[in-house]
Each structure stands twice: as structure tokens, then as C-alpha cells.
Amino acid sequence: MILEVETLCPARGVADRIAAHLLEARLIACANRSRTVVSLYRWEGEVRAEEEYALRVKTRIELGDQVEAAILRWHPYDLPAVLRHEVQANPGYEAWVRSETLEP
Numbered sequence: 001m002i003l004e005v006e007t008l009c010p011a012r013g014v015a016d017r018i019a020a021h022l023l024e025a026r027l028i029a030c031a032n033r034s035r036t037v038v039s040l041y042r043w044e045g046e047v048r049a050e051e052e053y054a055l056r057v058k059t060r061i062e063l064g065d066q067v068e069a070a071i072l073r074w075h076p077y078d079l080p081a082v083l084r085h086e087v088q089a090n091p092g093y094e095a096w097v098r099s100e101t102l103e104p
Contacts, residue, residue: 003061
């Protein structure tokens with residue numbers, strides 16, 4: 001099993017900077033940044049619609065807390081969503097993720 005962690009970012013550069021920090025720290029093996037998505041949500045009593053970039057990163061399950069803390073530290077939002085999903089990966093891919101990330 002590996003861990004996918006997702007967040008949404010207000011700009012492409014923000015998503016890329018977060019991914020670069022996580023990669024440099026060896027907290028993740030890779031990151032995927034989407035083209036823009038439209039997020040509809042309530043904030044401070046108003047319904048809003050914003051274009052955002054989805055960022056999904058892959059890591060070891062044991063590094064989840066560190067990855068989340070780093071995203072929260074580098075993210076510009078007051079309350080970013082940081083979602084974790086444990087996923088089954090093929091053995092070779094899981095081994096690669098483990099080889100590219102820190103030993104906890």
C-alpha cells in the first residue's frame with residue numbers, strides 16, 4: 001500500500017512549489033498537478049466558485065503526517081483541504097515509491 005495525498009492550490013506556481021519542496025525533502029516520490037478545476041464551496045457565509053489546481057502526491061503511508069504538515073506550512077490558504085487515500089499499488093511501483101522517499 002502507498003499513500004496518495006491531495007490538495008487544491010490557487011495557482012499553478014503554488015502547486016509546483018509545494019511539490020518541489022516535498023520532492024527535495026524526499027517526503028514524496030512524485031507529484032501530479034492537474035489543469036484547472038472549478039471548485040464550488042461555501043466560505044464565510046457565501047457560495048463561491050474558483051479555479052484551482054489539484055495536486056496529488058505519492059508517498060509511504062508512514063510519511064503521511066510529515067507530508068500533511070509540510071503542505072499546511074507551504075500552502076497559502078487559511079484552511080486547505082489535505083486528503084489522504086491509502087491505495088493498493090503494483091509491487092514494482094510501491095517499491096519505487098519506497099526507494100525514493102525517506103525511511104521513517
